[in-house]
Amino acid sequence: MFSVSARTQYAIRAMSCLAKREGRSATSAEIAQSESIPAKYLEGILSRLKASGLIESERGKNGGYRMAKDPAEIRMLEIVEAIDGRIKPVTCVDAPGACSQGGDCHPRNFWIGLKTTIDAYLAERTLKDVSEG
Amino acid sequence: MFSVSARTQYAIRAMSCLAKREGRSATSAEIAQSESIPAKYLEGILSRLKASGLIESERGKNGGYRMAKDPAEIRMLEIVEAIDGRIKPVTCVDAPGACSQGGDCHPRNFWIGLKTTIDAYLAERTLKDVSEG
DNA sequence: TATATTCCTATTAATCAGATAGGAATATGG
């Protein structure tokens, strides 16, 4: 119940790995080896992290990935959302009135409250907190 | 991300339905019809709720299900756990030292903290809160 | 031009949730 995807766990490990390098870059292959992540699978993960602006990249020889920000400024919620999208306990979170009960549906409010609670927890903690303690 | 299973949502609807009956019983077929839940699928759900002591049942003619407790005494966490088990963002929450980093693994502590936060939210709210408002 | 890299797209494989099916066990009322 409420399990975190392998992708997101890989993403956090990859980000921690880059964080340790303090701005210096690493190739996808290096990260994969160092963190025991399937190399080709990791490429897709890095691509999402880049699309969200959390990391930057250079192609070609001597290319690689590097942090785009200070790890202390990266909220865990940003990583999670970059990989798996917004937290949505039930699909109607973003669709008020989708269920028959209309606007003031108690179960829906209950799940929205849970989403808010989870979001807050993840937003209060940074990559620095999680990778260094 | 972090989506609630259809089973758990069905379970909550079924419990709300029984709660409205204030101790009187309803058959699985009645609940299924009233809440638009696949009838055979619902049987398995009711069976788990019963195994957790949240509802009681009688077999045979005139049989059915009824609440085992006051809805105000049933925490949402109990329903969720009855259906999908304990909340476990990562498999190692119950397995300290499973990962290479040993006992004091920061990501693990992070996920345990999230579990604790979710558990608290779900334990603070009762079936009565969610079904009546 | 050879090489090392990111980047893009498709495909496969494995896992799991949701749903269905059939019938055994059990209780009731006629």
Next chain:
DNA sequence: CCATATTCCTATCTGATTAATAGGAATATA
């Protein structure tokens, strides 16, 4: 004792999603 209505048990199917693999195009360097 029998017909019926129910819970209860076990097996199976199906479709969606995730995890992983594969191949190669684009790009940068020396």
